[in-house]
Amino acid sequence: MAQPKPFVVDIEKETLDNEIFRTALWTGEHFQVTVINIPVGGDVGHEVQNKEDQFLRLESVRGRVEMGPSEDEVTFTEEVSADWAVIVPKGTWHNIINIGDAPMKLYSIYAPPHHTHGTVHQTQADDVD
Incomplete structure (x- = not known):
């Protein structure tokens, strides 16, 4: 991977304007920033990262967080809403379900990076990396 360039973004606007499932906005050597859009009734997908800790921040609607070993x-299990943060330690199975009445908008920081630099998942089904 090439040396990452400095990056400045209005993260709230970028997150709220995102209309696709997931985009990796910036990838460095030690962490990565993605924006995510989850449809009503949808979810991030039950998953575990065995190498990365993860920080997620909701910018809109309500969600239910589920985690376990x-x-x-x-x-x-915890209900969350706009402006809430979710911290997922590596090795923890987790999911965030949209229980609101509009698309859920959130951003995520993985440390170290989880997705290949420049990753774009138009839909949840495209999440194969």
């Missing part, structure tokens, strides 16, 4: 064991 394995794919089949949810030990933590």
Whole structure:
């Protein structure tokens, strides 16, 4: 990967204006920033990152966060809304479900980076990396 360039963005505007599932906005050596759009009733997808810690911040609507030590064991559930942050330690299975009445807009910071630089997932089904 080439040396990342400095990057400045109005993260709230970029997140709220995002109309596709996920875009990697910036990728550095130690962390990555993505914006995510989840349709009503949709979710991020039950997943685990075994190398990355993750920070997520909701910019709109309400969601339900589910986390646990394995794919089949949810030990933590919390309802969140705009301006809330979710911290996911590496190795923790997690999902965020949109329980609001409009698309959920959020951004995520992975440390270290999780997606290939420049990744764009038009839909959740495109999330194969």
